[in-house]
Amino acid sequence: MNITLAKKIAEFEPTDGSWLELESMFEDVFSSTEAKFYYVAIFNLFERFAEDDGAGVFWSAVHGMEARDDYEEELVRFFRRHPTEMTRIMLKRIRNSGAKSVAGISIDTLIS
Numbered sequence: 001m002n003i004t005l006a007k008k009i010a011e012f013e014p015t016d017g018s019w020l021e022l023e024s025m026f027e028d029v030f031s032s033t034e035a036k037f038y039y040v041a042i043f044n045l046f047e048r049f050a051e052d053d054g055a056g057v058f059w060s061a062v063h064g065m066e067a068r069d070d071y072e073e074e075l076v077r078f079f080r081r082h083p084t085e086m087t088r089i090m091l092k093r094i095r096n097s098g099a100k101s102v103a104g105i106s107i108d109t110l111i112s
Contacts, residue, residue: 001037005029010041019057026057030064039071043078043087050084058086066093072103079110 005028012022022045029038042061045054053059065071072094079087088111095107102110 001032001034002028006038006041009038010044012045014055017055019055022054023057023060026060026064029061030067035064035068036070039065039074043074046084046086047078047082050082053086062086062090062093065090076103076105076110 005025009022009025009029012025015021029035029042042065046058049058065075075087075090078084079091091102091107091111094102095111099107101107
């Protein structure tokens with residue numbers, strides 16, 4: 001785990017509208033064996049850009065977390081704290097897969 005990388009993700013600001021540096025950070029996260037360590041930073045980033053998808057780059061984080069299947073508790077925690085476009089989409093994707101609950105919570109009680 002790399003605390004500096006987590007901080008860079010949480011505090012990321014696009015440069016001249018470019019999100020490519022963040023894409024590179026996500027590649028580092030999801031190629032590591034400790035990707036879960038970075039989820040708080042990623043969800044904090046989603047909160048800061050609550051109505052945004054990071055010019056499409058946030059999808060890399062969504063797909064990376066979905067591939068690992070160990071993000072549900074953080075997703076619920078952050079959604080309850082501050083629902084964002086990306087956390088709402090993530091919950092809908094889980095529901096669309098046929099699941100009725102996430103981290104023991106009914107998805108329909110979270111999003112209606």
